Amino acid sequence: MSLIAWIELIASGLITGGIYALVALGLNLQYGLMRILNIAHGEFLMVGAFITWMVQTQFGFSPLAMLPLSFLLLLALGVSVHWLCFKRLTVTSPNLDVFEARGLMVAFGLMFLVQNFVSYVWGGDLRGYDYLSEPVRFGEIQFAGNKLLVFGLSLLFSIVLIVLLRMTLLGKGVRALMQSPVGAQLVGIDTQRLHPLMFGIGLGLSGIAGCLLSMAYTISPSMGEPYTVTALIVITLGGFGSMGGALAGGLLLGVIEAVGMHFTNPSLKALLSYVVFISVLLLRPEGLFARKKRKA
Amino acid sequence: MTSRQLLIRDLLVLFGLSGWALALPGIASDFVLSMALTCMMYVVLSSSWAMFCGTTRYLSLATAAFFGLGAYSSALLLGNMPWWQVIVVGALVAASVAVLMGAAVLHLRGTYFAVLTFGMTELIRHAITYYEKSVTGTVGRVLMVVPDREVVYLTMVLLAVLAVATSIIIRRTRFGLAMVGIGADEQRAQTLGVNTRVIKITGFALTAAFAGAVGAAMSVRWTYIDPHTVFNPFIGFQTVLIALIGGAMTLWGPLIAAIVFSLLAETLRLQVPQLYMMSLGLLLILSVLYLPGGLASLRVETFKGWWTDTRQWWQSQRYRWSGDKARDEARARQRAKERRDA
Numbered sequence: 001m002s003l004i005a006w007i008e009l010i011a012s013g014l015i016t017g018g019i020y021a022l023v024a025l026g027l028n029l030q031y032g033l034m035r036i037l038n039i040a041h042g043e044f045l046m047v048g049a050f051i052t053w054m055v056q057t058q059f060g061f062s063p064l065a066m067l068p069l070s071f072l073l074l075l076a077l078g079v080s081v082h083w084l085c086f087k088r089l090t091v092t093s094p095n096l097d098v099f100e101a102r103g104l105m106v107a108f109g110l111m112f113l114v115q116n117f118v119s120y121v122w123g124g125d126l127r128g129y130d131y132l133s134e135p136v137r138f139g140e141i142q143f144a145g146n147k148l149l150v151f152g153l154s155l156l157f158s159i160v161l162i163v164l165l166r167m168t169l170l171g172k173g174v175r176a177l178m179q180s181p182v183g184a185q186l187v188g189i190d191t192q193r194l195h196p197l198m199f200g201i202g203l204g205l206s207g208i209a210g211c212l213l214s215m216a217y218t219i220s221p222s223m224g225e226p227y228t229v230t231a232l233i234v235i236t237l238g239g240f241g242s243m244g245g246a247l248a249g250g251l252l253l254g255v256i257e258a259v260g261m262h263f264t265n266p267s268l269k270a271l272l273s274y275v276v277f278i279s280v281l282l283l284r285p286e287g288l289f290a291r292k293k294r295k296a
Numbered sequence: 297m298t299s300r301q302l303l304i305r306d307l308l309v310l311f312g313l314s315g316w317a318l319a320l321p322g323i324a325s326d327f328v329l330s331m332a333l334t335c336m337m338y339v340v341l342s343s344s345w346a347m348f349c350g351t352t353r354y355l356s357l358a359t360a361a362f363f364g365l366g367a368y369s370s371a372l373l374l375g376n377m378p379w380w381q382v383i384v385v386g387a388l389v390a391a392s393v394a395v396l397m398g399a400a401v402l403h404l405r406g407t408y409f410a411v412l413t414f415g416m417t418e419l420i421r422h423a424i425t426y427y428e429k430s431v432t433g434t435v436g437r438v439l440m441v442v443p444d445r446e447v448v449y450l451t452m453v454l455l456a457v458l459a460v461a462t463s464i465i466i467r468r469t470r471f472g473l474a475m476v477g478i479g480a481d482e483q484r485a486q487t488l489g490v491n492t493r494v495i496k497i498t499g500f501a502l503t504a505a506f507a508g509a510v511g512a513a514m515s516v517r518w519t520y521i522d523p524h525t526v527f528n529p530f531i532g533f534q535t536v537l538i539a540l541i542g543g544a545m546t547l548w549g550p551l552i553a554a555i556v557f558s559l560l561a562e563t564l565r566l567q568v569p570q571l572y573m574m575s576l577g578l579l580l581i582l583s584v585l586y587l588p589g590g591l592a593s594l595r596v597e598t599f600k601g602w603w604t605d606t607r608q609w610w611q612s613q614r615y616r617w618s619g620d621k622a623r624d625e626a627r628a629r630q631r632a633k634e635r636r637d638a
Contacts, residue, residue: 106581281408
């Protein structure tokens with residue numbers, strides 16, 4: 001294989017990996033902070049994609065203009081979902097284990113609800129639109145323009161999130177909550193306000209990811225589930241609750257998939273990612289990049 | 297009621313229900329029969345799920361895997377073996393896979409366990425799809441020789457009775473108590489001398505055996521099976537859902553919920569499939585939020601509790617909206633200020 005083919009292969013892996021990272025970051029925020037394993041995460045990504053598609057085809061908005069809009073819409077949706085479901089769960093659950101199990105079940109319910117709502121309203125067809133689909137050349141290597149844009153933006157948003165968590169006071173509060181919920185409350189961090197907000201931001205990120213995805217790929221109501229699974233794989237790769245790990249894990253998984261698919265067979269893609277997922281969970285449940293950490 | 301009376305009651309209820317199930321082919325139409333078949337499938341799946349996963353609180357999403365394994369072994373063996381052996385082999389295949397899977401993942405608790413079992417189900421599904429595509433060159437399999445409808449129906453009745461009877465009996469043995477102990481506090485159970493590893497693997501294998509037997513029995517109903525239908529994760533989800541909505545810790549909860557759901561499914565799914573799935577999701581959320589013990593824990597007191605809760609909530613809202621709260625707070629502040637000044 002020539003050098004250029006290698007570069008193209010790795011780059012295409014990185015492009016899908018960027019999306020994976022963005023989706024996984026949102027899920028990680030929810031799981032790391034609140035112990036809500038939101039199985040419905042991919043469904044909200046699908047909602048973001050459908051909103052973008054609808055506005056783009058009906059009113060001719062640029063998908064780029066839809067980015068903040070779908071972020072805000074899903075943020076609002078997330079805050080209200082948290083208020084309706086998870087707030088009561090937090091109050092009524094006797095301990096964290098029970099909360100986690102119940103949260104998982106509620107998320108399953110949300111998955112059914114959202115996925116079927118969308119397919120009820122918009123129908124189950126594949127949909128899509130053209131946006132920047134002409135190729136861009138770098139010397140001898142060429143990419144589709146929209147995919148490059150998707151990669152750039154998803155990387156940008158991931159890095160912005162990580163930087164925000166590192167630099168701002170809000171981010172400090174969030175990280176404190178991740179380390180020790182009780183300790184954070186003792187030093188005066190308002191969980192009542194931070195939890196809904198962060199749940200909303202997690203969904204907002206999946207909205208952005210959906211918006212980006214709809215630029216480059218076709219969308220359908222069942223597109224969410226594979227992304228949920230991928231996001232789960234990514235956060236196990238990177239370690240539950242670790243943001244940098246999620247970014248690295250996402251990019252890594254994208255490359256693994258691309259390379260693996262090239263050398264074996266495209267129908268092995270799903271098999272490959274599950275093998276990676278299960279072996280990581282069994283062999284290193286604390287994540288590939290984790291240093292010594294408290295037991296979750 | 298004493299434990300003995302409870303046992304007699306449970307056995308009598310089971311006896312009555314199985315009598316109805318046996319009488320059904322004589323009086324009901326084909327449509328009702330096929331509905332009863334689906335209903336019994338979910339009775340077996342969710343009762344056997346609740347038997348292990350409900351009591352130990354290990355949330356397994358692998359039911360679809362065992363179901364599919366049973367269905368596939370039935371598809372492979374149906375021509376060469378008598379019917380009952382096919383069912384037994386289906387159960388054994390599923391149980392042995394469960395032993396392997398359990399040995400690998402049962403030391404993980406909670407969400408890790410749920411996610412891993414789901415991942416393994418998908419892994420098995422994709423592996424079989426890949427194998428069929430690349431080695432045998434087909435996607436699905438056609439079942440040529442199928443037994444009579446009557447035979448299938450009787451098998452399902454037998455399996456359903458067996459599943460419920462097993463969970464009635466197991467609740468009263470040391471094995472069942474050990475599982476409840478694991479669910480309450482695994483470390484304490486270990487300290488008290490329960491060999492948790494063996495108990496968990498045995499329980500998991502038992503659940504899997506039932507799911508495999510049901511898969512083997514139900515596969516003949518479709519006459520054509522492919523990995524996508526028999527390993528459908530939805531089978532696993534719906535099992536969990538039914539067990540949870542009915543009450544995973546209880547004996548009759550899963551059965552009640554299975555009956556309710558198959559009625560709901562047949563009436564709604566034909567007209568608006570999405571609406572059925574949406575109501576499924578909504579019911580799951582509502583039952584987790586407001587009825588964590590499941591349908592079987594529903595008593596008159598539950599309704600009373602809801603009523604007082606709603607009234608209290610409404611009173612507090614009225615107190616806030618009418619401005620009384622703001623007024624009282626202002627007065628309290630005023631009083632505090634006067635006290636400080638004095």
